[in-house]
Amino acid sequence: MTDQTLSAKTVALIDSLKSTTGAYGLANNGSEYKIITEIFLYKFFNDKFGYEAKQAPVYGERLAKAEKWDVEYDSFSEDEVEDLFTYLPGSVPVLKPHQTLSHLYNASGQGDFGALLDSTLIEIASQNADTFSVSTSGKAKVSIFSAVTTYVTDTAKRDNFARALLRSIASFNFENVFDEKYDFFSSVFEYLIKDYNNAGGGKYAEYFTPRSIARVMARLLTEENREYKGAECYDPSAGTGTLLMALAHEIGEERCSIYSQDISEKSAEMLRLNLILNNLIGSLPNVVQGNTLTEPAHRESDGRLKTFDFVVSNPPFKLDFPEYADTLAADTVRFWAGVPNKVKSPDPQKPKMAIYTCFIQHVINSLKPAGRGAIVVPTGFITAKSGIENKILKRIVDNHIISGVVSMPGNVFATTGTNVSVLFFDRSEKSDNDTVILIDASKLGEDYKEGTNQKRRLRPDEEEKIVSTFRHKETVDDFSVAVTYSQIKEKGYSLSAGQYFDIKIEYTELTAKEFAEKMNSHKTALRKMFAESRSLEEAILCGFDTLEFEEKTE
Numbered sequence: 014m015t016d017q018t019l020s021a022k023t024v025a026l027i028d029s030l031k032s033t034t035g036a037y038g039l040a041n042n043g044s045e046y047k048i049i050t051e052i053f054l055y056k057f058f059n060d061k062f063g064y065e066a067k068q069a070p071v072y073g074e075r076l077a078k079a080e081k082w083d084v085e086y087d088s089f090s091e092d093e094v095e096d097l098f099t100y101l102p103g104s105v106p107v108l109k110p111h112q113t114l115s116h117l118y119n120a121s122g123q124g125d126f127g128a129l130l131d132s133t134l135i136e137i138a139s140q141n142a143d144t145f146s147v148s149t150s151g152k153a154k155v156s157i158f159s160a161v162t163t164y165v166t167d168t169a170k171r172d173n174f175a176r177a178l179l180r181s182i183a184s185f186n187f188e189n190v191f192d193e194k195y196d197f198f199s200s201v202f203e204y205l206i207k208d209y210n211n212a213g214g215g216k217y218a219e220y221f222t223p224r225s226i227a228r229v230m231a232r233l234l235t236e237e238n239r240e241y242k243g244a245e246c247y248d249p250s251a252g253t254g255t256l257l258m259a260l261a262h263e264i265g266e267e268r269c270s271i272y273s274q275d276i277s278e279k280s281a282e283m284l285r286l287n288l289i290l291n292n293l294i295g296s297l298p299n300v301v302q303g304n305t306l307t308e309p310a311h312r313e314s315d316g317r318l319k320t321f322d323f324v325v326s327n328p329p330f331k332l333d334f335p336e337y338a339d340t341l342a343a344d345t346v347r348f349w350a351g352v353p354n355k356v357k358s359p360d361p362q363k364p365k366m367a368i369y370t371c372f373i374q375h376v377i378n379s380l381k382p383a384g385r386g387a388i389v390v391p392t393g394f395i396t397a398k399s400g401i402e403n404k405i406l407k408r409i410v411d412n413h414i415i416s417g418v419v420s421m422p423g424n425v426f427a428t429t430g431t432n433v434s435v436l437f438f439d440r441s442e443k444s445d446n447d448t449v450i451l452i453d454a455s456k457l458g459e460d461y462k463e464g465t466n467q468k469r470r471l472r473p474d475e476e477e478k479i480v481s482t483f484r485h486k487e488t489v490d491d492f493s494v495a496v497t498y499s500q501i502k503e504k505g506y507s508l509s510a511g512q513y514f515d516i517k518i519e520y521t522e523l524t525a526k527e528f529a530e531k532m533n534s535h536k537t538a539l540r541k542m543f544a545e546s547r548s549l550e551e552a553i554l555c556g557f558d559t560l561e562f563e564e565k566t567e
Contacts, residue, residue, distance in 0.1 A: 022185055027053065029181040037165050037174050044164040046279060051158055052178050054286050055134060058106040059114040060187040069100040083115035104294035106141050118179050127162035127171030130178070134158035145289070145297055155278075155302065157285065222252070222327045222389070223425050225471040226435070227259035230387045232480050233417070233437060234323055235263045244269040247321040249305040249328075249375055251275045253283035256325040258291055264323075271296035272321065274305045306371050307337050311379075318347070324379045324386035324438075328372035330431060333359035341371060348374050350404035369394075370401045376438070377414060383441040385416075392420055392432040395508040406506040410498055414438050417450040417483055418508045422458035424469045436508075437483075449501060450486045451510035452493045454479055490514075 030049045031040070039045045066086070067077040072093065079085035087110045089097070098107050110116060112133050120129060138145075138158035145157040161178070162171040235241070241264045248257050251273035261269055271293055275281055281302035288296055301310040311319040335355040342352045353366040369390055376386050395418055397403045409415040416439035423432050432455070457478075458469040471479075481487075486495045494513040504512055523531070 026056075026182060026185050030178065033174070033177045033181055036177070037170060039164060042164070047159075047282065048161045048164060048178075050282055050286055051134065051161055052182060054289065055137070055158065056114065056182040056185075057187055057290065058137065059108065062101075062106055062108045063113075064188045065101050065105045066097060069097060071100060072097045073100075081115065083110075083113045086110050086113065087116060103144065104292070106137070106145065108137060109140075112137055114179070114183065118183055121176045121179060125172065127165075127175040130175040131160035131162055135160065144294060145285070155281070222255045223470060224255065224259070225476055226389070226421060226425065227255045228263075229419070229471070229476055229479055230256060230325060230435060231259040231263040233419075233483050234260065234325070234385045234387055237484065241265065241268045241322075244323060245272060245321045246270070246323040246325070247272040247311065247319075247379060248325050249274055249309070249379065250326050250372060251284055251300075252277075252280045252327070254287040256327060257284075258287055260323055260325060261291065261293060266292050270299065272299040272311050272319070274301045274303055274310050276302070276304045278302055304337075305375065306334075306341060306368075309375070318378055320379055320381040320384060322381055322384050324376045324384065325388070326372055326376050326386075327389040328369045330369045330391050331364040331366060332368045333361075333364045333366050334368065335359060335366075338366070347378055350374055350408060351401045353401065367401070370405060373405055373436070377409070380438060380440050384438075385441060386438040388436050388438075389433050390436055392434045392509075395420070395434050395436075396512070398505065403506065406508065409436075409438065410501050410506055410508075413447075413498060414440065415449055415508065417452070417486075418510070419452045419479060419483065420455050420510065422455055422469045422471070424467060425458070425471075434508075447497045447499075448486050448495050449498065449508075450483050450493060450495050451508060451513065452479060452482060453491070453510040 027049060030052060031045070034040060034042070034045045034048055039048065063076075063082050067073050067082055069076075072089075076082040076085055089110055094109055101107065117130065117133060120126065123129070135156070135158060138156040141157065142154065146154045162175050165171050165174045244264050246257055246260050246264070246269050248254070251257060252275060254271075254273065257271050257273060261271060271288060273284060275284070281300055284300055285297060288294065288300065299311070303310055309318060313319050333356045335357075338352060338355040341348055348371060350370065352371055353368065356365050359365075369388075373388055373390065376388050380386050394402050395406075397406060415436060417437040418434055419437075420432070420434040426433065454471075454475070457475040458471050460467060460469055462468070478492075482489055482493045488494050491514060492510075494510050496513055500513070501508065
């Protein structure tokens, strides 16, 4: 099965689930995404367990030879079930016979089926809690499944709702693709969250990162052809994990560990699903739901912030958090450049606090001595002349932390039309490497429609152009420039590529005859324009001559 076919089938599965939730009055409801992701994950668990069980020693052949593995599994004794579990890899979810999709589907005709589905999901969550739970910043465990039919307020409709959910997932099987990587799921996630990923979600609304930008960031952070081992990757504003997944695919899932934090419970659940689909089960304990700025969860044993090999972030740009501004401002070690001033009268529709400046400082603080990082910022930041922004610019230039900047095309983000740039930090650079690469990719990309919105995206060859230019630190006319830290200081700490481009004057070789002809042509054109001007002047004066004074009579 090709990626495109699987992606299309998965999207169709999501559409079917959305149709079901819509039919029961839950369309675009706050619970809809939870129902869809949990049922989707249950389907994935069922197929993953069946796939691995059929390859297990002792019992695998018995299940593989059966016409239907799940029917054969129903005949296992309790001892055989427990024994089978011992042969499965630790990253595989375990299901008992009565918890399989086939068993549940066959029981769908009985009464209280909604309660049966809910209790089955909760049982699966409990027996897999050690492997598949995530935590809050307060160390509370968040179960992977919960009751889904209770969101239907009419109790008489819950059984039919449960049956409809199972019908949606019964006809499709993931088993054929478990040996493949799940890069294609990024498009599925974008499709899955687009209805929920909007400012209507409140001040903690998520910001989805386009896949092309995520790929560029991952490739520019990693070294080409290098085999990493035990790399630790972190995102303090992880959302659904697009940046982390791109980084993991570039490094190799088996060669890295993922750490994340995000204030949104919804995002933490999506990220958990993303890690499971991408064979990063071992990183699930590192997924934390909580406020990174006030309660950073990842710390060393002595309480210091944990540092990482790679740090990526696409934070919210402006959010009003007056309730903890003073707390952040008091932490002058962590927020060495300061924090945005409090907003006296917050407007949820027009936030003013430039909270991304706090995330820039947090990203830099979270880098190992030889670590690399990248963060998405509004393009206006790179030419800031005052305030916190300018203090940060001076710090990253004076300390030789900034290694490059890529200014992206406009309208590339799903939720904001703000022009964005990506800052790249590199603490591994040698002191004798005094070059920073600045790229203006704002003119790249192709336009496309997303609903009624006009959007823009990078083409594959344009991604390659950015990556190649950045890695080789090439100067390309009207596209990129390699500058020294001293040059940046001379330009007032500007990181905008355009401010360093040479102004070129085009010269054309002319013969004396061609020169004379051009001059005569210009003179003729000027005489014509002058004549027209004089004619217009005369017409205006004549118009004044026709005007007469008319005395008003009572």
